[in-house]
Amino acid sequence: MEIRVNPEYCKGCRLCVIVCPRRVIEEGTELSEKGYVPPMVAHPEKCANWKRTSKKKAVCEMCILTCPDHALEWDEKVGVQQEAAEQ
Amino acid sequence: MRLEAGTYFMQGNDACVEGAIAAGIRFFAGYPITPSTEIAEGLAERLPQEGGIFIQMEDEIASISAVIGSSWVGAKAMTATSGPGFSLMQENIGYAAMTETPLVIVDVMRGGPSTGLPTLPSQGDVMQAKFGSHGDYEVVALAPATVQDMFDLTIKAFNLSETYRVPAIVLSDAEVGHMRGKFTVPRDIEVLERRMRADKVWHDGFAYDESLVPRFPVFGRGFRVHVTGISHDIAGYPRNEPEVHEELVRRLTEKVLKHRDRICITERYNEDADRFIVTYGSPTLSAMEVIANNPSIGLLQLKTVWPIPEDAIKDVAKDAKEIVVLEMNMGQVFREVERLACKEGCRNVRLLSKVGGEVHAPEEIVHFLRRG
Amino acid sequence: MEDFFDLYRKDRWPTIFCPGCGIGTVMNCFYRAFSELGMDQDKVVFVSGVGCSSRIPGYIRADSIHTTHGRALAVATGLSLSNPDLKVIVFTGDGDLGAIGGNHFIHSSRRNADMTVLCINNNIYGMTGGQASTTTPHNAFSTTTPYGNMEFPFDLAELAVTAGANYVARWTVRNVKELIGSMKKALVKNGFSFVEVASPCPTGFGRRNKMADPRQMYEWLKIKSVRKEKSELWRMDPVDLNIRGQITIGEFVDRSRPSLGLMLKSMLDGEKPEDGEG
Numbered sequence: 162m163e164i165r166v167n168p169e170y171c172k173g174c175r176l177c178v179i180v181c182p183r184r185v186i187e188e189g190t191e192l193s194e195k196g197y198v199p200p201m202v203a204h205p206e207k208c209a210n211w212k213r214t215s216k217k218k219a220v221c222e223m224c225i226l227t228c229p230d231h232a233l234e235w236d237e238k239v240g241v242q243q244e245a246a247e248q
Numbered sequence: 249m250r251l252e253a254g255t256y257f258m259q260g261n262d263a264c265v266e267g268a269i270a271a272g273i274r275f276f277a278g279y280p281i282t283p284s285t286e287i288a289e290g291l292a293e294r295l296p297q298e299g300g301i302f303i304q305m306e307d308e309i310a311s312i313s314a315v316i317g318s319s320w321v322g323a324k325a326m327t328a329t330s331g332p333g334f335s336l337m338q339e340n341i342g343y344a345a346m347t348e349t350p351l352v353i354v355d356v357m358r359g360g361p362s363t364g365l366p367t368l369p370s371q372g373d374v375m376q377a378k379f380g381s382h383g384d385y386e387v388v389a390l391a392p393a394t395v396q397d398m399f400d401l402t403i404k405a406f407n408l409s410e411t412y413r414v415p416a417i418v419l420s421d422a423e424v425g426h427m428r429g430k431f432t433v434p435r436d437i438e439v440l441e442r443r444m445r446a447d448k449v450w451h452d453g454f455a456y457d458e459s460l461v462p463r464f465p466v467f468g469r470g471f472r473v474h475v476t477g478i479s480h481d482i483a484g485y486p487r488n489e490p491e492v493h494e495e496l497v498r499r500l501t502e503k504v505l506k507h508r509d510r511i512c513i514t515e516r517y518n519e520d521a522d523r524f525i526v527t528y529g530s531p532t533l534s535a536m537e538v539i540a541n542n543p544s545i546g547l548l549q550l551k552t553v554w555p556i557p558e559d560a561i562k563d564v565a566k567d568a569k570e571i572v573v574l575e576m577n578m579g580q581v582f583r584e585v586e587r588l589a590c591k592e593g594c595r596n597v598r599l600l601s602k603v604g605g606e607v608h609a610p611e612e613i614v615h616f617l618r619r620g
Numbered sequence: 621m622e623d624f625f626d627l628y629r630k631d632r633w634p635t636i637f638c639p640g641c642g643i644g645t646v647m648n649c650f651y652r653a654f655s656e657l658g659m660d661q662d663k664v665v666f667v668s669g670v671g672c673s674s675r676i677p678g679y680i681r682a683d684s685i686h687t688t689h690g691r692a693l694a695v696a697t698g699l700s701l702s703n704p705d706l707k708v709i710v711f712t713g714d715g716d717l718g719a720i721g722g723n724h725f726i727h728s729s730r731r732n733a734d735m736t737v738l739c740i741n742n743n744i745y746g747m748t749g750g751q752a753s754t755t756t757p758h759n760a761f762s763t764t765t766p767y768g769n770m771e772f773p774f775d776l777a778e779l780a781v782t783a784g785a786n787y788v789a790r791w792t793v794r795n796v797k798e799l800i801g802s803m804k805k806a807l808v809k810n811g812f813s814f815v816e817v818a819s820p821c822p823t824g825f826g827r828r829n830k831m832a833d834p835r836q837m838y839e840w841l842k843i844k845s846v847r848k849e850k851s852e853l854w855r856m857d858p859v860d861l862n863i864r865g866q867i868t869i870g871e872f873v874d875r876s877r878p879s880l881g882l883m884l885k886s887m888l889d890g891e892k893p894e895d896g897e898g
Contacts, residue, residue: 274702275698275701275702277697277698296887296888299888301701301702301884303697303701305694305697305727306723306724306726306727307723309691309694310691310694310697310723310724310727311694313687313688313691313694313695313697313698313724314694314695314697314698314701315698316687316695316698317667317685317694317695317696317697317698317699317700317702318698318699318701318702319698320665320685320699321665321699321702321703321706322702322703323702323703325698325702339688340688340691343687343688347685467665467683467685467699467703467706468662468663468665468683468703468705468706469662470662471683472661472662472681472682472683473683473684474677474678474684474685474686475684475685475686476678476685476686477686477687477688478686485632485678486678486686
């Protein structure tokens with residue numbers, strides 16, 4: 162599954178960028194409608210949960226636990242399934 | 249068990265304790281302060297006998313705070329204090345008014361200002377009872393004059409605070425609190441409870457009907473209500489729009505004033521007199537003695553001080569040639585009486601004030617009346 | 621409880637907290653602790669005072685009471701005594717608890733009143749614009765200490781230990797796993813349990829102390845914190861460490877003294893509780 166940034170809630174604090182142990186998320190460049198610059202998920206495949214298919218089985222949740230605005234969510238449909246579909 | 253029907257001889261403060269028990273008090277949090285300490289001591293002994301809770305808190309602010317907390321889980325809660333403690337409690341009295349928390353505060357008034365005369369009476373906290381906290385709000389304040397009143401009006405205070413979800417203050421004083429006298433406990437005592445919320449809708453915890461009093465969304469039943477001192481809408485969420493705040497403040501005031509006829513209690517003696525004494529609390533007994541010997545002088549005793557009994561006062565002022573107000577302060581209820589009497593065309597309103605810690609003697613009252 | 625928004629009021633999202641504020645992180649950890657324990661949303665009451673941290677109960681879908689500044693613990697005492705079946709959880713801040721609420725903090729700890737207190741310590745009065753609080757570090761700048769703070773800060777956790785709390789722990793917002801663990805212990809404990817969380821306020825504190833970026837405040841928290849087990853290496857007692865600007869993190873005390881509720885019940889039943897039956 163892939164980590165996603167929700168621009169409706171993100172306030173651009175970028176704490177997720179520094180707490181991720183694998184540098185999955187990086188600073189963003191585009192202004193959101195709310196006037197913040199949400200970070201972007203640069204390397205989703207480096208995430209420790211990339212091969213997981215359910216958020217209940219997540220092994221690392223540093224970004225989700227840290228994000229003060231609950232702006233990070235799992236997209237369970239992307240990742241392993243997508244890779245399998247592409248093959 | 250509350251006292252059985254019958255006649256008893258007690259101190260005013262102890263009668264207040266028994267009144268609270270009869271009204272169904274479940275929680276008392278207080279701090280010792282002369283001349284109210286006997287109420288705390290009495291409840292420390294009586295409440296556990298009734299399965300209720302007594303706790304002595306670290307200060308008066310903690311006391312009123314704990315009473316607020318207790319009330320929100322549905323308990324009838326009370327605290328007792330005097331002037332200095334009453335001053336400390338004001339912020340949370342405003343909070344109780346804003347959040348519509350039913351509670352009772354007994355203020356056994358003593359000489360002020362400041363530490364003042366700890367053991368002697370005054371009526372110096374009357375204006376403070378209504379205007380002590382910041383902002384606009386209404387409270388109910390009752391003034392006992394006898395030991396019987398201490399019993400009856402404490403019960404009445406609970407009933408009114410439960411019915412209208414307002415802080416109810418029993419404005420006693422050191423004289424009434426410490427005097428010993430007879431009082432009667434009737435067989436049937438009317439005890440009222442707050443109207444509880446029955447349905448489970450949680451996004452309108454402060455919704456109200458034509459009575460302007462919302463049903464109480466007690467904690468612990470899954471109402472998931474948010475209570476806050478910030479200006480709020482019927483969901484209880486913080487709001488700062490002008491129209492929301494206007495509606496809230498006006499409703500909090502109107503819900504008490506609208507029911508004045510049921511809240512304002514007065515007693516009128518020597519109905520047809522054309523000269524009237526208006527008073528409340530301790531001076532009442534001296535006034536009673538004066539009118540017993542002078543049938544041409546009438547007496548209007550205010551048992552409710554806030555909201556001020558406008559109708560009863562205006563009724564007296566309509567036909568009275570003279571009104572004399574007796575107060576143990578520099579003129580607090582006097583201002584209200586003068587204002588209302590003038591509206592009815594009675595300009596001869598005089599104040600006999602005593603601030604030294606003594607109640608008016610009947611001779612003093614007679615002398616003052618003669619001078620007028 | 622499946623999702624964060626089962627506990628939180630989605631209709632009020634996003635929150636009023638500034639970008640990078642640690643309060644949201646504490647809320648996440650709380651949600652985890654709450655849901656892992658399987659607590660009943662309808663058998664808890666949240667109490668708070670005034671301040672940024674005290675806004676948390678307004679975002680939680682449960683019975684909550686947002687009281688006057690500093691008085692949350694006294695209100696919580698009345699609540700927990702009058703309905704011992706409800707779990708009382710207090711959210712407060714360093715100013716609300718350590719300054720105006722100091723007296724109630726001391727006495728609630730002393731009484732071992734039944735409540736779980738989560739104090740979010742951001743070393744500043746954030747809501748009102750950044751004035752110094754009782755935990756603002758020595759020499760730090762704030763709107764009321766424009767020449768540097770001449771006072772020394774409180775160690776709130778040590779205060780709770782000395783006054784008699786049953787469980788005391790302190791963590792920073794960086795220690796999310798340990799924080800969840802401590803919150804769980806605090807929530808199931810009888811008596812007074814206290815968890816202090818050192819949290820960043822980039823807007824109120826960081827900005828005036830050369831740490832405007834939330835990430836700088838995160839680094840600062842890392843440098844500032846010393847694990848309790850390792851603090852002996854500094855050869856200073858924790859209060860002196862605190863004065864120097866370091867904070868010890870860890871669990872300070874975990875005991876089972878009889879709680880206020882238990883003592884009250886014993887008094888009403890006429891029985892004395894056993895030692896250690898807390």
